[in-house]
Amino acid sequence: MYFQRNFKNWTSGNSDIDKFIQNNQLSVHKDNEISHVLEWISYDRLYNIKYIAKDEFGEIYRANWIDGNIKSYVSVTYQNCVTYQNWERYNQNMFVVLKSLNNLKNITTEIENEVYKPYGITQDPETKNYIMVLNYNKCKKCNSICNAIHFQHKFIDWTSGNNDIDKFIQDTQLSVHNYYEISHALEWIPYDRLYDIKYIAKDEFGKIYQANWIDGEIEYWDYKTQNWIRYNQNMFVVLKRLNNLKNITTEIKSEV
Ligand SMILES: [Zn+2]
Numbered sequence: 001m002y003f004q005r006n007f008k009n010w011t012s013g014n015s016d017i018d019k020f021i022q023n024n025q026l027s028v029h030k031d032n033e034i035s036h037v038l039e040w041i042s043y044d045r046l047y048n049i050k051y052i053a054k055d056e057f058g059e060i061y062r063a064n065w066i067d068g069n070i071k072s073y074v075s076v077t078y079q080n081c082v083t084y085q086n087w088e089r090y091n092q093n094m095f096v097v098l099k100s101l102n103n104l105k106n107i108t109t110e111i112e113n114e115v116y117k118p119y120g121i122t123q124d125p126e127t128k129n130y131i132m133v134l135n136y137n138k139c140k141k142c143n144s145i146c147n148a149i150h151f152q153h154k155f156i157d158w159t160s161g162n163n164d165i166d167k168f169i170q171d172t173q174l175s176v177h178n179y180y181e182i183s184h185a186l187e188w189i190p191y192d193r194l195y196d197i198k199y200i201a202k203d204e205f206g207k208i209y210q211a212n213w214i215d216g217e218i219e220y221w222d223y224k225t226q227n228w229i230r231y232n233q234n235m236f237v238v239l240k241r242l243n244n245l246k247n248i249t250t251e252i253k254s255e256v
């Protein structure tokens with residue numbers, strides 16, 4: 001009934017979508033059903049919208065959601081008067097997946113067939129397209145959003161320009177789940193994050209350089225900024241040329 005009270009405060013501009021969301025919200029009675037709730041999400045509550053890929057149904061985007069999803073209803077009463085009532089939310093600024101709704105007459109099927117968990121529907125004010133706002137998949141091993149998933153969110157933010165190297169780095173990132181494993185993840189480091197590059201020596205495989213790395217190593221994921229917290233900023237690093245791109249694993253593992 002908390003949802004019903006709020007029906008007058010939002011509209012998608014489309015009566016099928018309004019009806020669909022309202023029916024969903026009216027089916028939520030107990031606190032443990034709240035995770036199934038869908039909302040109308042205003043497009044301006046999403047930011048950092050970036051194209052990921054195209055599948056047979058349309059384009060897929062990644063975005064951050066300012067509010068995060070609903071956790072529970074909070075009602076505070078003081079001397080028999082309700083002083084505060086609102087939804088408590090969590091996962092503020094969380095990463096979400098955006099996918100266009102293709103058939104407004106068949107929203108139920110489209111949302112139920114979705115592999116990602118839906119949070120709601122929004123509308124691009126320019127194209128007028130209705131868009132599903134979906135959760136990224138949880139990690140199957142951890143059953144949560146672990147470090148591997150945080151790395152995965154950022155796959156579209158970088159590329160080495162070489163598929164083998166991208167794949168190799170991504171695989172190391174997808175294999176780190178908990179805090180203790182994080183140092184095993186490799187990164188793509190843009191050359192301009194290195195400075196004071198100096199030649200030190202030559203070995204049988206090529207020249208060796210020393211440099212300083214502006215950013216330093218990854219320590220843990222920060223939910224507030226949705227980014228990595230790092231340490232050892234400006235640390236000294238050694239640079240060595242990769243000789244065989246088809247055999248990166250062996251070359252990196254045999255590195256002293
Ligand atoms: Zn009820």
Ligand SMILES: [Zn+2]
Nearest residue numbers: 139142146177
């Ligand atoms: Zn995991």
